[in-house]
């Protein structure tokens with residue numbers, strides 16, 4: 334088990350560097366750069382700027398410097414917000430994304446698991462059809478539609494909640510918006526997983542032993558039924574914590590998603606690379622956590 | 638209370654149907670049998686003939702919907718099982734009637750240690766404490782011949798071989814000393830040598846504990862040395878019923894004769910291809926008006942395809958569902974005498 338974890342952790346390094354390399358290439362081949370907007374600069378000024386940022390060196394030297402900085406975890410200062418380092422910017426905005434994401438995750442799990450389990454226990458009932466139709470809707474309405482609709486209803490018509498403010502009431506709408514799609518997906522996964530398990534032989538054995546339905550469900554069915562959900566929730570949590578561009582834009586949350594889109598629009602190369610490195614490591618760590626938790630859930634899985 | 642007269646289970650005209658997209662599946666359609674205390678009954682028939690559904694009905698374990706017991710009586714020790722509340726049924730399940738299933742691979746919960754799975758039965762029904770339950774579970778594992786039971790008890794099912802797993806199932810089923818054990822194809826998923834060991838174990842425990850047993854199988858060879866009497870099922874119906882010896886010696890139904898012919902016989906005809914009844918079992922959602930076996934029967938005549946056969950009483954304990962039951966019986970007797 335330990336050697337499995339160590340191997341997987343070591344694997345994260347080359348994977349992250351690969352992702353960084355691809356990002357770097359993409360940034361470089363995209364037209365435009367951070368210092369020219371639409372306008373053309375005089376040649377002398379351009380020359381100076383290039384020198385300042387090391388852009389006059391051959392590409393492989395630039396690439397090498399970039400990689401070395403990445404390995405050290407030092408991306409330097411943002412090009413746009415020159416007073417701040419990339420790391421400072423990330424650590425300033427990440428908590429906003431993380432709080433919204435974590436709350437959305439908890440909400441999605443609570444709703445999704447409850448709805449999925451009840452739907453599987455009462456297959457083909459009104460609740461089953463109702464909740465699964467709602468889940469279908471949740472999956473097909475994108476964030477950027479759901480967010481504004483919620484703002485319209487709860488802020489502009491009912492005046493119940495502020496449209497965009499970092500406060501307890503202000504984060505309700507973004508959390509709901511963000512969790513909807515995950516709740517829907519978790520509900521469907523849970524229902525499918527539970528239905529499969531509830532039909533299985535060992536559940537029949539448990540009933541044949543005289544156990545009541547509560548024990549059959551909680552002791553015998555839930556574990557197997559939730560394995561498909563677990564494989565989804567790990568990457569989902571990583572994605573949620575990382576912040577989402579759309580929801581953060583709609584609700585004006587100063588999170589990671591928001592500065593990421595700014596960084597891309599500004600061609601702020603160090604900031605782009607820093608965020609990409611941070612997110613790819615985050616996602617890979619969560620995937621590893623999922624794999625580890627499989628081992629605890631399913632005794633048949635042993636990591637060598 | 639109904640007078641029992643030494644009868645532990647009596648099933649009378651049981652009908653269990655399933656509502657499917659393809660129509661009503663009459664999985665069990667008028668099954669009648671009786672089991673005396675301490676007796677072993679064999680239920681034999683091809684796959685899909687309704688053997689499992691019959692016994693799941695006795696345990697009230699039919700998934701509803703799509704299934705439903707639509708008629709008949711199930712009297713266990715004087716108790717009308719169909720009239721019980723589900724809570725009262727649960728007091729019988731696992732305690733007074735226990736069941737072992739076909740596939741020990743999938744019938745044990747792969748996520749739980751076998752100690753958990755064994756202990757929960759006696760904690761529930763016998764009110765054992767944790768320590769008592771564990772001690773009892775170890776004792777049961779030893780009884781069914783699991784070596785090193787003290788240590789193996791905390792293993793997971795996948796850490797046992799198929800035969801050992803079925804032993805664990807048997808230990809679990811017998812842990813509350815049930816009055817009736819239903820073994821639904823307990824050896825079908827196992828190797829031949831392991832099969833014999835498991836059957837021997839069931840027989841031995843049955844004799845020691847005085848349990849009544851229903852042994853379900855699709856292989857007549859399995860029940861030969863195990864049971865006092867046999868019912869042969871086909872398409873949800875009892876096709877023949879007789880004491881075991883008599884059924885083997887002088888069958889009175891062409892279907893039974895077919896099943897007997899398909900039993901592997903180690904003494905003769907080694908390497909010869911095993912006989913199989915031609916054709917496939919019928920679709921029980923769409924049965925023809927006549928005998929459900931007519932299409933596949935060697936000696937079927939016009940009447941077999943048009944009229945449903947009578948349940949002919951050959952003698953006190955022997956009956957057969959066939960238009961020509963008497964003739965088939967006479968042929969069997971004649972063949973017997975030639976030997």
Ligand SMILES: Nc1ncnc2c1ncn2[C@@H]1O[C@H](COP(=O)(O)OP(=O)(O)O)[C@@H](O)[C@H]1O
Pocket residue numbers: 655657662663664682683684685686687688689690691700703704921
């Ligand atoms: N849950 C179910 N839904 C629909 N049909 C079923 C169900 N369970 C059993 N059946 C049908 O009932 C019939 C008898 O099945 P079963 O008793 O399992 O046969 P056997 O145990 O003799 O092989 C089969 O035709 C089967 O398809």
Ligand SMILES: [Mg+2]
Pocket residue numbers: 685688689690821822
């Ligand atoms: Mg069966």
